[in-house]
Amino acid sequence: MLEIRRTPVVPPGPGEIRVRMLARPINPSDLIPVRGAYAHRIALPAVPGYEGVGIVEETGPSVPPELLGRRVLPLRGEGTWQESVLAPAGLAIPVPPDIPDETAAQLYINPVTAWAVCGALRLKYGDTLVVNAGGSAIGRVFAQLAAVFNYELIAVTRSEAHTEELQRLGLAHVIVTAGTPLREAVLSKTGGRGATAAVDSIGGPDGAALAGCVRPGGTVFSIGLLSGVPADWAALSRLYRVDARPFWLRHWIRHASTADWFGAFEEIMELVRDGRLSLMKIAAGFGLDEVHAAVAAFESGRAGKILLTGGR
Template identity: 60%
Template structure:
């Protein structure tokens, strides 16, 4: 039985302290499974937050990080389509992707079109699917105003593009002026830069933009005080959806919702994928791939590439403030 490299953690803590490169045995794929040789995986905040122990009840140890990526099918198990051999797929909802080989369910693997390169394909899951499902859940359509924080993030840019595609009005909140022009070009209606000394409180800025009405809905990626402040900018009866915890500080959403007179919801991608049938899963990717093929949706560029064994430096780089573009872990051999 062959062995291969994998990044693993046996306890929670700072990624630089707890992540280890180990050798792991590989098994042959079982019935309905594929074995995929990984070629690229981006480093996302959602990969690093669980390592620090933010969700201990959902992260059994030891664990291998990595929720998304792309690879080549090297072996198929019984009752799996042999036509996938040698094809590129997104090996999702199986093992962590920060390893050389991944075992995945054949029916959940998403085939990758030839026209899409590995680096774009590797980013097709966490942010695009989350943003797409949120727009469907909130029924965002022309005339509806959505407020998002972390506007300069990868998912913030996707929301801006979806605003242009679907016609809703997006107000993006950022912490640096460098994001303003790009977000407006992508599709945001307004950008509020909270680092600008001339910017009033976020609530006052949003009320000014919405002529005193407030946003219809909001999406919080940060949590903590930022999430609570975002909620204060929503009109009574509106909705806020929490999709992330970049600050690492939870929000008492029940209390916030009661104080603001709004509906507060939590969106966990893991819960969504556990409840949808396979055809909805595949149809969601088909819609996103169509938007990419039509050049309506573009994913972030790559800042730097690191081999899997260089994960330590890659993680440090991924958390460097002000970085532009994605840090990606690759396998060249």
């Protein structure tokens, strides 16, 4: 349950910054702890929100004063669905002036996850990646990264609604699952070999079907649970002789060096500035005091991103 509360403003401690938030998108991962699904690792009550952009308005001891007034992504700090957040200064990502707020606010969860997955899978020329939820925000990122990593992408969708846009973004094939046996369709598009790897955002029967599309010895990463139903990845690994397992961004972050952390954002922002990576258009913006309406708009399936802007 979401509540709007007033809390005291705490000054930043050593190595911290306080960031006045400008914009934060609503992602499926933001609502999972709200519904209590992460209770084993997130103590409630808590402030939701994993990404967003804001302006540094206060710095703590030992923080370079030149950060004041800079636009940054205040990541790996507090939840972003509040007027201002505390975050580690050493991990804040400066945002170039030519990247607008609505784009900057989306630079973390989907682009970095997709970037990290492509790196972990070591995708290269000649590889075929198949992803489900192909019309989602992260599906669109995988479509555009195909040209960067030189892999061939097969996007699985539930309707024709996203086909034209996905093809414009550069992917090789779209498979619409309505009335189409997925395994046979993927085998047909890969010369009978199956995909090199797969990325599942749905779980349940959809995730299981995706695992069956990967050739023996390949890899299946589970990055989401849109269905709310986990797949039995251990059983699927044995059945299809693949390496099927969850891929969590938080684990990548835990093991990433500072150079990896900043390097990923540097590469992603360069792709955005060059026009090689475009993120979701904004469907609607809501103030923080309209958060319930914002979540309702998100859950209605409205096309485009729902943005929480400014403060109350």
